[in-house]
Amino acid sequence: MKLFSTRFISGAALAMALSVAPAAFARTPVDQLVIGTSLAQVLSLDPQQGTEVKTQEILANTYDRLVQFSGEEGYAIRPQLAESWEVDDTGITFHLRDATFASGNPVTAADVVFSLTRLIMMDQSAAANLKNVGYTPETIADLISAPDEKTFRIEMTDSVIPESLLYRLAGGTASVVDSAVVKEHVSNDDYGNAWLRTNTAGSGPFVLRRWTPNDVVLLEANEQYWDGAPAMRRVIMRHAPESQAARLMLERGDIDVANALTAPDVLTFTDKEGFSIDEVKTGGYYVLSMNAGREPLSNPLVREAIAYGIDYQGIADTILGPYGRPRNVPVPEDFEGAIDNPDWSFQPERARELLAEAGYADGFDLTLKTIAQTPRVDMATAIQASLADIGINVSIQQGNGSDIVASHRARDFDLLIPQTGAFMPTALGSIDNFVTNPDNALEANNAGNFVWRSAWDIPELNAMRNEANGERDDARRLELLRQMQEMFIAQKPAVLPMFERFEPIVISERVHGYEGHPWSLTRLDDVTKTED
Template sequence: MVARRLDDITSFDPAESYEFTNNEIDGNCYRRLVAPDPDDARRLVGDVAAAWDAAPDGSRFTFHLRPDVTFATGRPVTADDAAFSLARVVRLDRAPGFIIRQFGWTADNVDRLIRAEDARTLVLDVPRPAAAGYVLHCLSANAGSIVDRDTVRAHAVGDDLGRGWLARHTAGAGPYRLTAFEASDHVTLERNPHAAGPARMARIVLRHVPDPSAQRLLLARGDVDIARDLTADQLAGLAGDPRFSLVSAAQATSLYVAMNQAHALLRAPDMIAALKWAIDYDGIAAWLTPRTWDVCQSFLPSCLPGAIGDRPYHHDPDRARALLARVGVARGTPVTLDFATAAPSADIAQVIQANLAAIGLAVTLIPGDQRQVITRTRQRRHQLALMGWGADYFDPNSNAQAFCENPDDGEDGPLKIVAWRSHYRDPALDAASRAAGRETDEARRLADYAALQRRFMATAPFVMLLQQNAVAALGPGVAGLRLGALPDFTRYGTITRH
């Protein structure tokens, strides 16, 4: 029995699932061609694929499938299932579809370019060649999950390719299968009896318990075995109690302050630098987010491939004041900060307000729920905004594109993500990010991303603050939960209870 928030679930269809909880469920009900090594997510290992070959120029990938992977129906997984699954993501083109479509596959060419040569051999011809690691990391994403072609076709309605049915069911070869779901109440998973290496626990039940205090009480009473959303203070209290254990994993989720470049006050390089020197990074991590968030000043969290881990900034209010003086900013100059009222953003926003007051800026806090803050930033109505961002897939290109690329800052721009939302456009940085994404030599590509991170740190109008750590509290006799760097990398199959 697991207590956690479940109110973000929209669909369990891997071609549509884009939220934390449903991705985590899918990660335990489906398998992909390749998957992250449980001991080092930056390293990929075969999952359904026993081996693969990649053309040196990234134009073709050939996967050789294992013979012992079986769907929950008892039918073996074949290359036809894998080809159908990837083509289905391309055709449906839902929110996560871009992860697969970005390599040039379309509804018109996908049947020709992604095909089964026989039951155990899958060939992918890539219209937009890229580094092998880039393509493989995207295939390891939830959108790369392999569905049971026969089951999905049997439940298709019209041309929905089974989308309606898969929203509330699973058809995978993972260690579990979804057997019950009630929105904002519970999810029940039962062991897939045909899975290779079956799960240790016969059933996993996730209960929607949004209040961390209620989760803590249920854990103490033994009413749940695992609590997933406890606060830093609650975790500190459990750390000294031998009855409980904590497991944690660095996440590919960042917390940052965006400076909207539509406002002249926030465009000056010295102003941008002043804000970066004004923040008490270590104080925030030590006093507000111990165990749950660590300092990270790059757009690539430490768990992602290519992350460099540099920390060029520290709390130096004198230096920040000197930079503001060079810009001619008067003491008491007003600026607004949008933030979500959920923990830990509310407390962090108050520290930022105090840090900026110490260098002469009068910050007005604009609180809102997460949806309101996201809406304001998507509409580009903020000045400063305290925001979170999670990688869409486990490759440096995911965050590099989000933070560095903005080819068209107009209202119809093609990339309406982090850089666009703050009117940030640096053509040279944009070009460098795109070039890194096209580089097919893996070593050169990672070196390009290292240089990109350092340039971004020095010039971009974003104060990168923290990287999230997922922490779960386990009750007496419970062990084996493996938290992942992305939600769909978390594994339930090794959980035991004595």
């Protein structure tokens, strides 16, 4: 049974508590969960806009989706706002539970229609997962409906199978917002975005009390939550970008969970009494994005040379550790339908031969952009050293989340290290980011598309991807996926998977029920804590 507390401290007292230096922190209270993390990439809390990894845990706890999944039960889709649903030949019908938003307004099917319409009409990168399977500003009104207050209906396009659509609706960007509250805050036809960037209007187990960028996020229990108030009266996410400081805070009991530690600091907790390490498989990758719209990266031979010019195993052993393992195919090796890895191990002589064949025997200069965040900064330095061995002089430009993400979306880079996820835990879900680019033209301005950002034109791969997404025969879809992986390797990708990505989280033994999520949609309503 979920516990519940109505005790609150004043805003002034809270501000004082949060401003105390870490060394002065006492053991965290039993009814508060304190998470040490990096908030550098939290740019917007609008669920139809914010896609960054750390944003998702905030959205997961302040909003609900129709459906959800976790690492339990084989990643099976489970109910959330929808109590049940039926799949037929043309669409899916959802039946909503009785639930209310934090405002007290009832959650209705009209709110679901409003939220998904808002997602598509705002037309930002958050909409990519639905836009890429045919839900567009031109089609959305005809594809979703609310037959009554508790019934929501979505039609399937020719580019999506039921399983894939359900997983897309389980994502943070498909969160259901309180349409009445959001409409009250619309300004200059912005769909309420200016207000919702820094406020919440959801039905989740927590509500946003405070967000100070690169400092703190404070969530308070939603006493009206439809599944009962959470045990944690308060969740505090503290910006702790310095790994050693965060490790010491965790050891002292100043924080309960740390999810932005360096690999060496994570490993100090191996078999350490009082702590556990949750190594979350994301299905995504750390990627080297190459701007194929710029010379010499437009040349496939140059891209192949770079693929042979990176010491993947060395980086995995010395930097990544629990954060990842080498893999150059955009489907994890243990997913059904995955092909073997190509021989893109560190072979500097082979890389130099390819550069000479491409007409760059004397090498060239490039700039590598990366978010100043673990483990990407150290990866960038290692890549810089590896590529120097083959004659490519790389300078590194670090920046905060907003700077680097903006450069990526604007195609303003030579090399860049982003990370991907998988929209569902299958080969189809993991490869989608790497093979989707319906229109490579600059004027298409499809910044929500991962491949478009690298200006890599892949019409054949995109066509095969569309076929696989609409193929309901499992055997035929698996064969298409194998062909796509082979074609991806053969084309010397401008979006080079380097390492399958894991999220290591160190958790105090005082915390129970904290389970990391593949998409960082970690729910905290069932988390409890003990005194010791």
